[in-house]
Amino acid sequence: MTNTFDHVAVLGTGVIGASWASLFLAKGYHVNAYDPAPDSEPATRSYIETAWKQLQELGQVSVDFDPKRLRFFDTPEDTVKGVQFIQENVPEKLPIKTELYSRIETSIAPEAVIATSASGLLIKDLQKGFRNPSRFLLGHPFNPPHLIPLVELLGNDLTDEEAITFAKGFYESCGKVTIRVHKEVPAHVANRLQAAVWREAIYLATEGVASVEDIDKAMTAGPGLRWSVMGPHMLFGLGSGGGGMSTFCARYGDSFHRWWDSLGSVQLNPETIEILVEGLKSEEKGRNFADLAQERDRKLIAVLKALDDASE
Numbered sequence: 472m473t474n475t476f477d478h479v480a481v482l483g484t485g486v487i488g489a490s491w492a493s494l495f496l497a498k499g500y501h502v503n504a505y506d507p508a509p510d511s512e513p514a515t516r517s518y519i520e521t522a523w524k525q526l527q528e529l530g531q532v533s534v535d536f537d538p539k540r541l542r543f544f545d546t547p548e549d550t551v552k553g554v555q556f557i558q559e560n561v562p563e564k565l566p567i568k569t570e571l572y573s574r575i576e577t578s579i580a581p582e583a584v585i586a587t588s589a590s591g592l593l594i595k596d597l598q599k600g601f602r603n604p605s606r607f608l609l610g611h612p613f614n615p616p617h618l619i620p621l622v623e624l625l626g627n628d629l630t631d632e633e634a635i636t637f638a639k640g641f642y643e644s645c646g647k648v649t650i651r652v653h654k655e656v657p658a659h660v661a662n663r664l665q666a667a668v669w670r671e672a673i674y675l676a677t678e679g680v681a682s683v684e685d686i687d688k689a690m691t692a693g694p695g696l697r698w699s700v701m702g703p704h705m706l707f708g709l710g711s712g713g714g715g716m717s718t719f720c721a722r723y724g725d726s727f728h729r730w731w732d733s734l735g736s737v738q739l740n741p742e743t744i745e746i747l748v749e750g751l752k753s754e755e756k757g758r759n760f761a762d763l764a765q766e767r768d769r770k771l772i773a774v775l776k777a778l779d780d781a782s783e
């Protein structure tokens with residue numbers, strides 16, 4: 472199968488679905504959408520207006536804006552008819568997802584691929600929604616998918632390898648960076664990395680080692696900057712001064728073992744949450760949600776543009 476199709480479906484147009492729809496439209500696809508929330512269509516169209524400008528700034532728009540290329544349907548069955556790629560983004564609840572899958576399965580073209588954005592549910596549980604799950608896989612994005620390049624791909628022994636190859640080609644043609652997850656573990660790869668860092672960030676805050684604001688600053692002014700350029704393995708390989716990873720491990724292995732032994736374990740209990748809420752309030756300095764989200768996206772776009780320039 473080649474990527475010559477022109478219709479895709481987006482099921483669920485909340486935080487993630489609206490962002491996916493923006494990207495697919497910008498890449499020239501017709502997008503069929505379904506979301507039972509009463510205001511889903513106007514909310515999605517309004518989201519796309521903002522996202523479109525951001526994608527334009529990133530040079531990620533391949534076609535002129537045409538609102539008619541987004542079409543909302545009244546049923547999920549009609550939404551998926553005749554499309555070759557379906558991105559499912561309904562709430563992270565197993566019964567909602569599996570019920571939807573069994574509802575649409577007979578309306579999906581046999582060669583179509585269906586990918587779920589699910590962050591934490593297991594593929595083997597989600598597959599139970601299909602009589603034949605061979606064209607179903609995980610295509611897990613990072614919020615917001617129209618800006619953050621990463622998509623994690625995962626299938627298992629019930630998944631047709633060709634479906635994964637097709638999804639990889641499709642996402643990459645939309646400018647995404649894919650990774651293959653070979654073994655099912657909760658939260659895949661990137662969210663596990665985030666969870667590990669956040670656990671220690673919370674531990675440092677609750678132990679009073681530094682304020683919430685300073686812990687965030689330590690990340691954005693330090694490792695976070697480097698991690699947008701290279702991953703931890705490559706960076707520590709470079710930290711060897713030339714001898715590579717074995718030199719780095721010989722030099723710093725004992726330190727890391729001591730540090731790992733001292734890492735904290737936390738619970739999001741009311742006391743911990745109170746420390747985080749108060750700490751964040753102070754870090755926000757009166758800025759509201761919309762201002763902060765705008766600042767995040769503006770800076771993300773600047774970083775993405777700079778990285779793109781640097782890779783040329």
Ligand SMILES: NC(=O)c1ccc[n+]([C@@H]2O[C@H](COP(=O)([O-])OP(=O)(O)OC[C@H]3O[C@@H](n4cnc5c(N)ncnc54)[C@H](O)[C@@H]3O)[C@@H](O)[C@H]2O)c1
Binds near residue numbers: 486559563564590614
């Ligand atoms: N928010 C994130 O940061 C993030 C990141 C990556 C992946 N995800 C995953 O993406 C999926 C969607 O998350 P979200 O944050 O967009 O949630 P959301 O609540 O913002 O959106 C879910 C949408 O699905 C709609 N919906 C409910 N039932 C439906 C049905 N039967 N058919 C079609 N639509 C239905 C809701 O009306 C809502 O608009 C989840 O599986 C989540 O784990 C979320």
